[in-house]
Amino acid sequence: MNTQQQDDHIIMFPFMAQGHIIPFLALAKLISQRKPNTKITLVSTPLNIKYLHSALTAETSTAYKNISLAELPFSCTDHGLPPNSDNTDSLPSHLIVSLFHASETLKPSFDNLITEIIRTEKRIPGCIISDVFLGWVNETAKRVGTLHFSFTTCGGYGTAAYFSIYLYLPHRKNDDSNDLIQEFHLPKFPDTCRLHVSQLTLNLRETDKETPFAIFLQKQISLSLKSDGMLCNSVEEIEVLGLETLRSYMDPKPVWTIGPLLPPFLLGNGGAVSNLRTAGKKFGISPENCIEWLNHKKPSSVVYISFGSQNTIRTSKMRELALGLEKSGKCFIWVLRPPSEFDIESEFKWEWLPEGFVGRMKKSQKGLLVKKWAPQLEIVCHKSTGAFLSHCGWNSVLESLSQGVPIIGWPLEGEQCYNSKMMEEEMGVCTELARVDGEVFSEDVKKIIDDVMDGNKGELMRKKAMVIAEKIRAAMRDDISDDHAKGSSVRSVDDFLATITSRS
Numbered sequence: 001m002n003t004q005q006q007d008d009h010i011i012m013f014p015f016m017a018q019g020h021i022i023p024f025l026a027l028a029k030l031i032s033q034r035k036p037n038t039k040i041t042l043v044s045t046p047l048n049i050k051y052l053h054s055a056l057t058a059e060t061s062t063a064y065k066n067i068s069l070a071e072l073p074f075s076c077t078d079h080g081l082p083p084n085s086d087n088t089d090s091l092p093s094h095l096i097v098s099l100f101h102a103s104e105t106l107k108p109s110f111d112n113l114i115t116e117i118i119r120t121e122k123r124i125p126g127c128i129i130s131d132v133f134l135g136w137v138n139e140t141a142k143r144v145g146t147l148h149f150s151f152t153t154c155g156g157y158g159t160a161a162y163f164s165i166y167l168y169l170p171h172r173k174n175d176d177s178n179d180l181i182q183e184f185h186l187p188k189f190p191d192t193c194r195l196h197v198s199q200l201t202l203n204l205r206e207t208d209k210e211t212p213f214a215i216f217l218q219k220q221i222s223l224s225l226k227s228d229g230m231l232c233n234s235v236e237e238i239e240v241l242g243l244e245t246l247r248s249y250m251d252p253k254p255v256w257t258i259g260p261l262l263p264p265f266l267l268g269n270g271g272a273v274s275n276l277r278t279a280g281k282k283f284g285i286s287p288e289n290c291i292e293w294l295n296h297k298k299p300s301s302v303v304y305i306s307f308g309s310q311n312t313i314r315t316s317k318m319r320e321l322a323l324g325l326e327k328s329g330k331c332f333i334w335v336l337r338p339p340s341e342f343d344i345e346s347e348f349k350w351e352w353l354p355e356g357f358v359g360r361m362k363k364s365q366k367g368l369l370v371k372k373w374a375p376q377l378e379i380v381c382h383k384s385t386g387a388f389l390s391h392c393g394w395n396s397v398l399e400s401l402s403q404g405v406p407i408i409g410w411p412l413e414g415e416q417c418y419n420s421k422m423m424e425e426e427m428g429v430c431t432e433l434a435r436v437d438g439e440v441f442s443e444d445v446k447k448i449i450d451d452v453m454d455g456n457k458g459e460l461m462r463k464k465a466m467v468i469a470e471k472i473r474a475a476m477r478d479d480i481s482d483d484h485a486k487g488s489s490v491r492s493v494d495d496f497l498a499t500i501t502s503r504s
Contacts, residue, residue: 008126009039010500011114014153015131016048016099017088018309019395023153023233025055026261027129028067035497038126040067043113045074045086045106072109079105089309092344093413096310097203097213104136104216111140118144126500129231132159135223147503149496150224151231154394156257157242157422158415159232161195163225163249164188165204166217171197172208180205188245198435199417225249231496233259233394235475236488238401238468241426254499256492260398260472266381267402267476284371287378290333293368294379297331300386300462303408303449304379306335307391311412315339315352317440322353324445325367326360330453333368333379348372380405386462387452389433392416392423401429402473404466408452410434429465431457 010031014024021044028040042052049071056067076085079102081095088096118124127147130137141148152159164170168187173179180197197205207214224230230250236243236257247255260267294302303325307313313321318339325332336348348371350358361367376396379385381403388400389408397419400407409420409432423430433448434440452458479485486494 008035008037009041009117009121009123011041011043011117011125011128012151013043013110013128013130013134013137014048014151015133016045016086016103018051019088019393020131020133020153021048021051021087022395023259023261024129024131024151025052026263027151027231027258029064030258030261030493031497032064032066034493036066038066038497041070041117042067043070043072043110045072047084047086047090051087070113072106072113074102074106076102078102090345091310093310093340100133100213101216103134107136107140110137111143114140114144126503127228130224132224132230133217133220135220135226138223138227141227147500148227149229149231150227151233152246153233154415155234155242155259155397155419155422156232156239156246156255157426158394158418160188160242160245160249161186161418162415163221163246165195165200166207166214167221169207169209169214171195171200171205188248190241193241195418195421198438199411199421201413201417201436227253229254229256229496229499231256231258233261233398235259235472236492237471237475238427239422242422256496257475258489258493258496260402260476260489262398262402263377266377266399267473283373283375284335285368285374287375290368290370290375291378291382293333294382294384296365297384299383301331301453302382302384303330303332303387303389303453304376304385304405305332305389306374306376306396307337307410307412308393308396310344311391311393312337312340312344313410313412315341317434318352319354320440320442321445322357323442324449326354326357327442327446328449328453329366330449331366331384333370333374335370335372335374335376337372387449387458389449392419392430394419397423398472401465401468404462404469406430406452406458406461406465408433408448412436427464427468429461429468431461 012024012028014020031038049069052069074086076083080098085091124144124146127149128137128141129149129151132150132152138148164186170184170187171180173181183194183196186193186195232255234257338344338346338348339352380399385405387408388405390396392409392411407430409430411417411420417435420430420432475487475489477487478490
């Protein structure tokens with residue numbers, strides 16, 4: 001059988017989370033635009049294939065007809081998960097680790113898929129791109145003799161910090177002690193770059209070298225670092241330190257910055273919201289009604305509040321946040337999900353908020369309370385939005401900064417604390433309100449919101465955010481007639497594709 005390598009079939013395999021699948025689909029579309037004859041196969045489990053199919057069938061453009069889907073069999077109940085929950089958005093937080101461990105069991109069926117593709121096409125795919133959390137895919141790629149690239153859907157700083165902490169566990173005093181170092185240096189980063197233990201998630205604080213999840217992540221990260229290169233959903237000009245550190249992990253292999261992977265309309269290039277962002281979601285308010293509400297507010301006068309698709313806060317903190325918002329007198333849109341003590345998929349109950357709060361906000365028209373889902377992209381790009389109180393998930397960060405909207409940080413999980421730290425210390429576009437399990441009081445909320453919306457600090461943050469927004473737009477600038485006029489991210493994508501072609 002002739003199994004010569006080709007450069008016109010790319011296999012892509014994201015981790016099973018919306019925050020990962022959305023950038024993977026955006027990357028697939030970007031590659032389709034740069035190399036229209038490239039065949040792309042997105043691989044995932046049943047629920048996620050359903051999401052992807054919904055997104056692709058809603059596309060009116062013929063440019064993406066070369067993107068196909070391949071479903072791997074996966075039984076959630078075999079791994080102690082509820083039925084049809086093979087996506088982190090569908091799971092309570094305490095079961096997400098189980099999905100991580102279960103992802104490794106997809107290897108036999110993925111191996112069979114690649115073998116069948118080679119048998120059918122009589123040639124080897126040009127490359128496989130997999131999520132950094134699916135490092136084992138590197139072994140499959142090496143077995144069949146194709147290139148393998150890891151894709152981190154986070155930024156350079158957040159990814160490098162995540163690698164540093166899980167590979168070295170620098171917060172542990174020693175192997176035989178449960179004591180934690182309160183403030184510690186991040187390996188591979190400059191000596192001045194330090195984290196406080198309060199910037200770690202509760203589970204991570206308890207993690208040591210014997211913790212099963214740490215062992216799992218160390219294995220996946222190590223395998224991903226052995227890939228032929230890494231793709232990063234970021235922009236060269238906005239994350240200098242983070243990308244330098246990430247490249248020290250990959251050296252001498254390349255790290256390509258190919259972000260931001262955002263809908264074209266956020267970058268001023270027309271287009272519409274990706275259907276994947278709304279698949280399976282029922283908005284608590286229609287985009288039209290939300291925009292109509294914003295249209296009646298002054299420029300940069302509204303605070304948008306959302307903790308992402310799978311994060312929430314405790315009832316006590318929710319009440320303090322509500323009281324602080326009311327004391328500030330600022331207009332706001334708040335995406336409400338049940339507090340962390342309750343099932344995140346349950347119906348939100350108004351009694352979780354301060355007594356009379358909902359009625360007062362409705363009467364004053366100061367606050368727009370939206371249950372479960374809001375049209376985030378339309379909100380952050382509206383001229384009335386002046387700040388984003390965010391969990392600092394990377395997709396939300398890019399969406400906000402692409403519009404020059406500064407961030408009030410309240411990180412909760414994953415690499416969010418590192419993102420918040422980087423945006424405050426390196427970019428100057430964020431101020432942290434709270435972190436993970438820290439106390440929050442209404443007076444703190446009012447002070448931070450006043451500073452960001454009215455104070456000199458907020459004005460400086462807004463100016464710096466606008467500079468970042470211009471750098472983001474410049475990175476995605478594409479001039480067909482002049483390679484030197486292309487943005488850094490466009491050149492990076494082209495260089496990545498040229499690397500695949502040169503190895504064919």
